Amino acid sequence: MLNTRTLGKVGEELAKLFLEKEGYRILEENFWCRYGEIDLIAKEADYVVFIEVKLSNNKSYLTPQEKVDYRKQRQLEKVARYYFSLQQVDSDFRFDVVAISGDKKNREIELFKNAFYC
Numbered sequence: 001m002l003n004t005r006t007l008g009k010v011g012e013e014l015a016k017l018f019l020e021k022e023g024y025r026i027l028e029e030n031f032w033c034r035y036g037e038i039d040l041i042a043k044e045a046d047y048v049v050f051i052e053v054k055l056s057n058n059k060s061y062l063t064p065q066e067k068v069d070y071r072k073q074r075q076l077e078k079v080a081r082y083y084f085s086l087q088q089v090d091s092d093f094r095f096d097v098v099a100i101s102g103d104k105k106n107r108e109i110e111l112f113k114n115a116f117y118c
Contacts, residue, residue, distance in 0.1 A: 054098070
């Protein structure tokens with residue numbers, strides 16, 4: 001059985017490969033600052049996209065949007081604002097969630113664009 005950190009890395013790698021196939025260009029992985037962490041930052045069309053990855057080995061009753069609760073959304077917003085201040089980027093942005101479920105032989109990946117608004 002994989003520990004939580006290793007499982008998270010597996011999920012982020014699967015999400016990264018999936019997003020690249022969907023036309024996203026990955027800019028940052030595991031971006032950390034004093035406000036917290038964002039799993040992936042990417043460019044898609046004219047948007048900078050901040051992406052939270054949720055991996056589950058079984059189906060959950062919660063939607064991916066529900067798993068990213070209000071507190072987590074505010075944290076991601078702060079990290080995104082900090083990222084923009086460092087990069088001095090003036091671009092539209094959004095928050096996406098990649099939900100990965102199932103066991104390692106049968107993974108299902110779903111992308112939720114504009115999963116929440118700030």
